[in-house]
Amino acid sequence: MTAEKNQTQVERRQPLFRDLTAEDPEPEATEISSLCMNCGENGMTRLLLTKIPHYKEVVLMSFSCEHCGCRNNEIQNAGKTLDKGIKATLLVSGAHDLNRQVVKSDFTGVRIPKLDFEIPSQSQKGEVTTVEGIIDRAIAALEQDQPVRRIQDAEGAAKIDLFVAKMRALKLLDEPFTIIFEDISGNCYVENPNAPALDPNCSVTHFKRTKEQDHLLGIYPENEDAALLKPIKEGEYSLEDIQGEVLTFPTNCPNCNNPCETNMKMTNIPHFKEVVIMATTCETCGNRTNEVKSGSGIEPYGLRIEVQVKGTEDFSRDVLKSETCSIMIPELELDGGCAALGGRFTTVEGVIQATKEQIISSSALIGDSSDKDAVDRMNSFIGRLDSVLSGNTAVTLILDDPAGNSYVQSLVDDGPDERLKITRYERNYEQNEELGLNDMKVENYE
Template identity: 65%
Template sequence: MSQQIESVKKPIFQELTADDPDAEATVIESMCMNCEKNGTTKLLLTKIPHYKDVILMSFDCEHCGFQNNEIQNGGKINENGIKIELEMTNENDLNRQIVKSDYTCVKIPSIDFEIPPQSQKGEVTTVEGIIDRVIAGLIQDQSKRREENPDIAAEIDLFIIKLKALKIIDEPYKIIFEDITGECHVENPNSPQRDHHVKISHFVRSEEQNKMLGIFEANNDELLKPIAPGTFTLEQLEGEVLTFPTNCPECNNPCSTNMKMTNIPHFKEVVIMATVCDICGHRTNEVKSGSGIEPEGIKIEVKINDREDFSRDVLKSETCAMEIPELDFEVGSGALGGRFTTVEGLLTATKDQLISSSTFDGDSADISAGKRLDKFTKILDEILDSKRSITLVLDDPAGNSYIQSLADSGCDDRLKITRYIRNYDQNEELGLNDMKVENY
């Protein structure tokens, strides 16, 4: 009697749950860096809920007892790097949780201090934890320095005093986190309200930074080769749905992405991409501009008063930030990605992401933060039920966002559109400052 065994497809990166206590770990024999004998390394591919795929590594040497635990990014690298400027104003800021990768550079300009990338491993810590770790590292060899070079030891003692003074916060100072992988995060203790003490910007990596991450661009000569005559026309591209292989952003298994070019009336051409994973069921939709960056940025303000306003079509590009001034709420450009939806769909997606995407959810989460989130989501429910009026603001430096006007002719008094000249920082974030546009 033949027995059929049905193979069950599982995500490559699985969540750690009580239902599956015996998660599959890969065990390999590897050399101990302490005694140079062979020890054991265990690798576990898992995911931090609502954050990212990670590889947990645990090493243990039975000969000398040396142990080491590390965490590495298992997902794809972000398109842009991130720069976070945190203004330290009181001792509560020392408790802000920080997620930093191996490539995070930490700077404190007031004392001319810098932790270069790859000098510390990626970790989840606090601002105070970063300062304490630096102090412990400097104190470690001080007794030896005092014997060999007392002048340098005295200078380090003075610098340690400066570092300890940072924990008292007699006056405000700034800490800068700069990460070329874009994988750094600073906790917002007032979430979901805006964090007035944090400034976040993104930047385009240089060629040297890409090489540090193992990213190499294709040969420009290959990219600039003309398409063979008759291969595709613009009309064919607009009429066809193209499919190409990719990896699921949720479980990292192979899947397919469908792409279609379409034209939004009275606006411009856009590219709509949709991905559906057959293994974990994850669905994602993304919209990108099909016509590059506009000469000017655009700021769109629309008053949301009734159900009619919820039906307005909205194109939010991946470079567009969203704001609701009445709630002191702001969403950065990368939070919701590019979307072609309605006002109602955009607010619903914002609510869903707030509920499901807190990096620091868990047993140690701040109870007051959970209460603030519950209160905020109830306010969003009231807005979606047309019980509250708000102003929705879209600010897109690339000029590729759009909200539908409900006026067939004349002026829509609820809709205000302002175009502006981008500043240097906005051009830097879009990668325009170093772009060569003449004699190319």
């Protein structure tokens, strides 16, 4: 009886952050009575914990006041801060660019260089909007105090009216303009209407935060240098002990954010190098993830690996993809970028299958508001991936890793593998900047 009761409790447990689906028609929303800042009466705020596909966990907040009709919607980040900041530069050249969906966090700054206009980070709350919506909200904020300003400062009000006219002219698209989104938390997303193909109008780069930016996010790294340099005493773990042990530490599930445990082990891949494998299993939602990180630093040269996938034997090749490695399939015009899939130890088939699953999950952003062509293009691309996985279409899988920490198994013991091409290259300045090498001092410490 007790076992049945425990089983029922496990079945009833739900993730804290759930997808909005038809199978979950009544999501758990919390209602809180709160003060209306417009009329001073009490209104109602509804909170919903959910996940935005291809983004992360968020808290949606909707306020409404039945007394004055005031309404307000906000979005707050509820997930973890990413390791690096993100900068997205979008060239707005058509109506489709104005209609792009944008996910902004509280730390997203927006700039329009053409007008020398900037919305500083933390000046607006996070939201899910469009490029046109950002411009409209900026115009509304500039016009908010204009009636009073025209009385007190007519000259200043006239300048603002002139600037607002320039903002409105942007939406007419008489000529293209650039809008830049920069987020130190890394939690900003600009829709790619050509997904899964490359976005010709938007370039995305990642950058390392400064100490001041870390402090702004509330990140204060612990001073562990002394502990790392401390000699190993009797009874403590040595490096050899760690390599032979599976270490366990508490964490949060990347899918539902419930507490769970991650297992970590250091191991050596034959003919390659030492890596750290981390596996997480969540008992609440059943999600399983594995991640691989290099255990021996950054190589002197970047690495580009090309694998011709022509049969089942190529699907079985072992693949180590580091977190800095990007995935490309030229025949499908696919470029996954370094953020795709993260670091993992799998096979060629596993890489392609995981890419398909990620594209399907990200295509949830293509909803009722998207045109039919975008939906048809996505379905067609997934069909082409299925053809590759079934062995009916031969493709070339390219792994490009500036850090040089990726690996693909050769099927030939002696001599070159005709279907495997490995090229090492000198990194450029941008790649070194992405890896944080340009500012790294390795000589003359004194």
